[in-house]
Amino acid sequence: MKSTRRSFNIGIIGAGAVGTTLASMLHRSGNNIVAVVSRSKQSARKCGKEVSCRNYSDDISIVPSTCNLVIIAVPDQSIKTVAESLAALSNLRFNRISVCHTSGSLTTDALDPVARKGARVFSMHPIQTFPGQKSLKDQISSMKGVTYGVEGPQRSLAIAKSLVRQLRGEILFVPKQAKILYHLACVIASNYSVALVGAIDSIAGKITLKKLQPFEKLLQTSLENAMRLGAGKALTGPVARGDSELIAEHLRSIQDPELRTLYKSLGAYALKLAVQEGRLSPGQIAKLQELFAGKE
Ligand SMILES: NC(=O)c1ccc[n+]([C@@H]2O[C@H](COP(=O)([O-])OP(=O)(O)OC[C@H]3O[C@@H](n4cnc5c(N)ncnc54)[C@H](OP(=O)(O)O)[C@@H]3O)[C@@H](O)[C@H]2O)c1
Incomplete structure (x- = not known):
């Protein structure tokens, strides 16, 4: 043939x-x-x-x-x-x-x-x-x-x-007009996930000499779950539970101003996902919004 x-x-x-x-x-x-x-x-x-x-x-x-x-x-x-x-x-x-x-x-x-x-x-x-x-x-x-x-x-x-x-x-x-949005998605998938690993590395370095290694499996499984289930359904942890006390404690423990900004921005985005999934009460949402928008 x-x-x-x-x-x-x-x-x-x-x-x-x-x-x-x-x-x-x-x-x-x-x-x-x-x-x-x-x-x-x-x-x-x-x-x-x-x-x-x-x-x-x-x-x-x-x-x-x-x-x-x-x-x-x-x-x-x-x-x-x-x-x-x-x-x-x-x-x-x-x-x-x-x-x-x-x-x-x-x-x-x-x-x-x-x-x-x-x-x-x-x-x-x-x-x-x-x-x-x-x-x-x-x-x-x-x-x-x-x-x-x-x-x-x-x-x-x-x-x-x-x-x-x-x-x-x-x-x-x-489509030609969507090229910039396409590139935005690529940058977040690649460069910003690398930035997140950098942030984990800097925190882990204060706790363990193994640095990233103990967190590798958690990172991998979280990504796999988000890809398979969708981001909103894969979300676990204090935002998904509406635990504002724990989030306030996290914020008090952060010294680095860029890390604080990162934590708040991603927290606000995780909150948006949790709200879309209908996982939180209006009172929980209001408390979390206040923490993520706060100046401190
Ligand atoms: N890096 C990534 O992760 C990635 C991923 C996907 C797509 N891209 C895209 O792929 C393209 C190339 O990226 P790259 O990462 O391969 O860049 P790179 O490693 O910097 O390589 C670019 C090459 O182009 C050569 N060059 C520069 N100006 C030139 C010119 N006027 N005429 C002929 N050759 C020239 C350089 O030559 P010399 O070595 O001889 O100096 C170099 O070898 C870019 O459009 C980039 O956006 C990059």
């Missing part, structure tokens, strides 16, 4: 954490990486080595005419400039090329310079985090089953789907 799977000739622009990870995964799934371009030749060479591509440079003009997909994985503020440089390449036949970027917050507007030349454009953002310290091998294994937020005009979506399939990922179509 004839295979319907298509492979791409891919140019990678930006050989950082995201660019190198996607390049390696796409190389392993049978695509050709035909060019690797980065700000420094050193990064381009390192990525090129991972994906058997000797055509690497700090100069974008190495992108060959055989390239039919360009992935731009440079910092957000440089995407438009890169798109402009790409659009200026006279060897490329843009009506045969797709160009995407990997930003979670920017839309395809950043790719206007190549779209105007006839390229299919889309943004394809892996909903995953790429801390610089992680090895490429570990980063690739964390990509299993990842969802990609895809935004772009209808004519580009078949290519986007095919690319996500090659990456063995799931796809979430994001």
